Amino acid sequence: MGDGGLDVARVRGLFPALADGFVHTDGPAGTLLPESVARAVAHAMRLPVANRGGVFPASGRAEAIVSAARSAVADLVGGTPAGVIFGANMTTLTYRIARTLARTWRPGDEVVVSRLDHDANIRPWLQLAEETGVLVRWAEVDIETGDLPAWQYDQLLTERTRLVAVTAASNAIGTRPDVAAIAARAHAVGALVYVDAVHAAPHVYLDRRALGADFLALSAYKWCGPHVGAVVADPALLGQMWPDKVLPASDRVPERFETGTPPFELLAGVPAAVDHLAALSADGTGSRRERLQTSMAAVAAYEGELFGWLDDALRAMRHVQVLGSPEDRTPTLSFTVANLAPRQVTAELSRRGICAWDGDYYARELFDALGVNEAGGAVRLGLAHYNTAEEVGYVIDAVSALRLR
Template structure:
């Protein structure tokens, strides 16, 4: 029978990093999920298994090489089940940013001077700068979908003017790594398809928090990162097969020409790819259903429901602290459990230092590469934002510790 209550203790026991105390014999509290989650034990097990049972490069006649060949196919198939795409559409790389620049370079021949590229003000710069670079190289014009300053969502009121017949590429983040806002990417992509523009989704911050369906999004390219969903440092690109086959990628002459291997330049990080299989296995075991794709979807829905409980708790608290400015969309807007805020008269770095030193809270500060947002809401003079983001191993008890820490910080600052 599937679990009806989220098995938080079982989940926490699958993350070894949560079991290690500091010098004061205090367990760390990881509220830095948007920057990268901790690794699940199944991920570590698969990495160790690959490393200790004999590693090899691809395409050999001997067993270790054949196991590596099988591993890559297994991993691509697992990603296919997680994201509802074809295994042949999945390519691996160093990280999302590197893959985005690689794809940007391969798209150069499809654009010319005067074409238009559309990006957003809300996004992490990894889904902005590769396309700005492409514009610089081709003479294309860049347009930004603006952020609504009142509700921290994308302002789509002038989408008809932004996406035109000259638009050749539209890049949108599915969810903000800063505010947690889940954008209505499907509407934007639908408009882009009307003018035959390439559509690109940054799903890095989305995949850890809710089911992502590549086929339903109907975009051309999607990026995500395994280390954001309980796995190793590994980038993932999903590219529609018909486009993928046309992409002229930079590669060594003897390297394969077929997809998806032509994008995977040089030897890949095979142990990380093994770990990815374990991370996906962790999600699947939280779900229910007769096949892995169904278990992954229900597992992600289980995670989403649990994180929403935590989200309501912290959001209600932060909204009632007068000294806190919370950059958060209204209740009617879908969001991930990611909170960006500032504290009156307290530099953000000083606040996170206090949280770390006094309470062993792992909380980030800065602009988090949402640099356009940091210009629109000028925050860097006081250290940028403080950001808390949850993962499914976080608990209400940990939130209570943060509440006490913030109250203590405010009390000290008032003296």
């Protein structure tokens, strides 16, 4: 049994995909799925599930699936089900929210984006700013540490700032900025805050209000769920927004943000994924939200310990350079290897049965700032709650052996 009641042997037994024998350190690009999620999706495909809005049972089943998925995501981040919007993925939803908000922007208004973010929380805002004559300001990363200092927002925010887009955790180097401090500054000038919690969600207990996120964006495939995205907001705020929609579709919130027919079978897997997270610690009691708090604390402690070992070991290797050393972080790091391109490194790791990502993983602005893109980016290792100490030791040995090639 690990910290806080997380029994990794039991947890691994929940993942049929682990039978492939690989070491999956590619979680930041999408985690594996537990059997419970696969079953929930398959179950919804075997039953009669019609579209919503009919009077017969198969239609009621579709309605129930959507409603259970909204409740699950609300529990995951401390929102209300009526404020949970589903969509194809985080990127699509972010474009949708950006386009809708931009209708109220005026030339000379301002938005603030960060160099730390995944491009999905940068480009939509930049493109809409360009279309509407809005000025873009950049929050910069400390290139030594990889931190995104909150104090710089004092200079970046003005009375004209309409929106601040910032990540809750970097998918490339794991940095967890002080989002609450940034949001408090943004709210003081009346700006809205759009937080990308895609990478943070599988590692930390999220609380939308405590973070000060007017919008919190998620992607279920990063936390053991199916490929659907979600944005969580206050229903009252959503009620003031009018996205593009077809005439017969519902004007209600949050439905008015959801174009067309949703993937009911995938949404059926969402509560199973949240239940999976909530049950990771054997010590959890109470409501699902309360059990999530216990479980995510156990996940953070477990992953943190393994990650500390991995990080220290890689930093001690003379042929390896780990990018940044953020103060507060998820168990995700990027590194380069002397005389080897990132793609050569991941190919060699793959030969040894290790799944690792190379490139910029869409953290394009960050890697341009760090100067690594010209050489093919970096190599990413990200831990999840199903990784073991034995696997971390194996990965350390494999990276160490790259020197000998």
